[in-house]
Amino acid sequence: MSAPSLPAPAPASAGLFSTPPAAASGRHLLGLEGMSRAALEGLLEESAAERDWLRKGAPNRDDLAGCSVMLTFIEDSTRTRTSFEVAARRLGANVFTFSASTSSLNKGETLLDTMKVFEAMGAQLVVLRHSQSGSPAYLARHLPRTGIINAGDGMHEHPTQGLLDLLTLRDAWGGRFEGRRLAIVGDIAHSRVARSAIAGLTTLGALVTVCGPGTLMPAEVESLGCARAETIEEAMTDADGVMALRIQQERMEKGLLPSLVEYARVWGVDMARVERMKDDAVVMHPGPVNHGVEVDSTIAEYGRNVILQQVANGVAARCAVLRRCWSAWKAELS
């Protein structure tokens, strides 16, 4: 039989569950990947304004009046939850907290059911921390009347952390990202902080170099848009900043690291390595720091250690995100 020509296949994502939710627009904030440069710059601009407002110690506002925010932490994180709570309360939202462990709520169905109950109760924005990558995207697809803010999903993204990191660098770098270079050191494979930082920085024109033990490096990491260095010395030389990532004890138990002592020696940020960077380079860490492991204790004295600024900027970035999602929610659904 003669072979007729091949029909063009339909686009790959035509399945039942594959309608992609808008990654980072509208009422959701699922990640920084795919967000346009203009949107990201706008959000940073707003975050900077919120930071200035917070610094003044001005009274609470009512931007989120009438908005119920459900802080849903299926994986514990006191820092992030508190930061969101402070931000939401400062803007006049009704804040509710739902905490559960992954073990008591580990079926997606149950999670969705629980969220549907919250939706029925009138929670318009859900801030979700979950141990599984993609859970915010999953909920965004299935909850028609709720805005989802990703507060960290598995090994995927932590977009508000990414924003606060960008805000911190914006301040440190005088607002210019183009041509700047940040080294990210440590457990890239399991780090949602790294993924959001890489996505945000590359969108803004900065360069990222990652490095760390080969066992903690994800496959084809360069495809995220960053460079990979074999050693921390190489990564930090002439960099405009370094971000050390938190190392979890369990990585050693799983055989991914020989020992924390060796890690500190080979991959720790110390003054000798900091001196390889540019004069105005910053030292960052998403916290909480394992002192003497990712960052040497002498770094505490380093003038351009911005670890506490990151924490302060977290509230500002979350104020901006909550405000943005709430106004989109109102525009789309009320």
Added chain:
Amino acid sequence: MSTLTLFQNATHWRTGERVTIAVEDGVVVPIPRRGHEHARVLDARGAVLAPGLVDLHVHLREPGQSAKETIDSGTRAAAAGGFTAVACMPNTVPAVDSPAWVEWVRHRTGNAAHARVYPIAAVTVGQKGGQLAPLMAMARAGAVAFSDDGHPVASAAMMRRALEYARPTGLPIVCHEEDPELRGEGVMNEGFTATRLGLRGIPGAAESVMCRRDVDLAELTGGRVHLAHLSTAQSFETLRDARRRGLPVTGETCPHYWILTDEAVGDYDTNAKMNPPLRTAEDVRACIAAIADGTVDCLVTDHAPHTPDEKNRPFSEAPFGVVGLETALALTITFLVEPGHVSLARAIELWTAAPRRIFDLPEVDLEPGSVADLVLFDPRSEWTVNPKLFYSKGRATPFAGWTVRGRVLATMMGGRFTHLAPDVEFEHQLVLPAGAAT
């Protein structure tokens, strides 16, 4: 009086000639010279007639998981896809690991099923890898192969024992190749997409190192190894190498591995979650090359239905597996035949004679005397994959919404129609003119 069925002016699957085939009492018969009182005629112009397709790798989920699929719904789906025989995997609940369960599957499928069902029995008790199942007795009860599919036989020593012990049965051990520790908690192919989505990856080597191991064990023991659902370039190379070494090793692959890459996971789409996972563009090219050059012995679907509720979960929680029976032929025509990788005749052989040889199933032909297990399909007819119309209880397919070519018009098993497309009509002729077929 028995009914005579005539497929008139069909295209012969192998020769391409226009033929008329007569079926009576369940077998292909010569065109009768005299008239016939109960004859039905199917105008098969433009359609291809071939032996019924065979799928050596399906999951019918019975016993134990009938919410996912039943032998009834699964074989109905098979018939709709043009299949007249399937071999079903033993990773049910409980596992088919005793002669009694092998017989249960065979009885269950005796009359009711819409396709012939050949049970594959477990290699180890409960598929747990610890103790050999009664392989000889299960072979006697009617098992056509052995497999712990769903899991690998993790221990090389256990696989060696199984191959040695099963050798007198002459049946192959179907190997689900996956090093459990290399796979770890992986949920998709290790690579850029997994990195972007923050999902744990399964390296291609988790499959290929086990393929190497089992090829070497085939050499050590002389036992028959059939490598299941191969997905990586290295695995195909290993199969090619086994062939060069003249070892008793065969291998199969599935439509999604010659069509899709791991990018199909897109935005956590669980319709693209299967095991082995979708791989890279290079692996897809290697898969097509291995089919084209004869390295791959036969094609299978790895039809693995789950309930929509199970699949509609966050990616890491959803089970592995997609359905395949109802799209297999069209995906073969659209993505292997039409681009010119294999001829239509070769493609059909890969779904019919080739799998029958590997599991030593009865041969089927269009010649008089052959059992009438047939499929009639239109290779040019275009249709859009719509999972809602599947007969399978499983709805998960990465091809939903795709336009494909090649549509099954009729499937016949033992002379009985098990599937008829709604637009197929018979002409009834009480009396045939003499010599009508010439």
